[in-house]
Amino acid sequence: xxxxxxxxxxxxxxxxxxxxxxxxxxxxxxxxxxxxxxxxxxxxxxxxxxxxxxxxxxxxxxxxxxxxxxxxxxxxxxxxxxxxxxxxxxxxxxxxxxxxxxxxxxxxxxxxxxxxxxxxxxxxxxxxxxxxxxxxxxxxxxxxxxxxxxxxxxxxxxxxxxxxxxxxxxxxxxxxxxxxxxxxxxxxxxxxxxxx
Numbered sequence: 001x002x003x004x005x006x007x008x009x010x011x012x013x014x015x016x017x018x019x020x021x022x023x024x025x026x027x028x029x030x031x032x033x034x035x036x037x038x039x040x041x042x043x044x045x046x047x048x049x050x051x052x053x054x055x056x057x058x059x060x061x062x063x064x065x066x067x068x069x070x071x072x073x074x075x076x077x078x079x080x081x082x083x084x085x086x087x088x089x090x091x092x093x094x095x096x097x098x099x100x101x102x103x104x105x106x107x108x109x110x111x112x113x114x115x116x117x118x119x120x121x122x123x124x125x126x127x128x129x130x131x132x133x134x135x136x137x138x139x140x141x142x143x144x145x146x147x148x149x150x151x152x153x154x155x156x157x158x159x160x161x162x163x164x165x166x167x168x169x170x171x172x173x174x175x176x177x178x179x180x181x182x183x184x185x186x187x188x189x190x191x192x193x194x195x196x
Contacts, residue, residue, distance in 0.1 A: 008182070021153060023155075028149065032146070033095075039078065122173060
């Protein structure tokens with residue numbers, strides 16, 4: 001049985017290293033931005049970033065999303081007392097936009113098109129990894145398994161792409177290149193030991 005790894009002050013669930021994953025928008029149609037109980041969790045200051053990029057993002061948003069932002073803003077406190085993006089009719093994140101029937105993040109789209117420098121909340125970029133803050137000051141990273149991501153699991157397995165490698169850039173964005181190098185080394189050691 002594989003045990004939780006500690007890299008710096010981060011506890012990493014081993015399935016992040018062993019499970020394969022690669023988003024497949026053709027399969028899921030961006031359901032993670034629509035399904036769920038609340039908006040995307042926001043790190044400190046990310047609500048300010050969302051307000052800052054809003055002028056570039058607003059034209060891509062639906063009229064309903066614009067009305068929600070006008071009334072409630074870009075973020076709110078959910079039932080768990082977490083800061084999250086606001087939702088349209090309890091469903092779509094206010095930053096969703098659609099292209100060819102696929103739900104996309106308007107903030108990420110604006111960044112990819114060079115209109116902003118900030119891509120999207122780190123919790124979105126890291127998904128399906130979920131970050132938890134523990135009472136002992138450590139951070140925990142868990143793999144959130146969700147049926148809407150079944151196609152991503154199949155695609156990841158087909159490609160032989162471990163979850164931590166698929167999320168290389170967002171993990172580096174969140175924890176730094178040195179931390180990611182340690183994670184990669186731990187993964188190589190873990191996987192070589194598991195094969196023996």
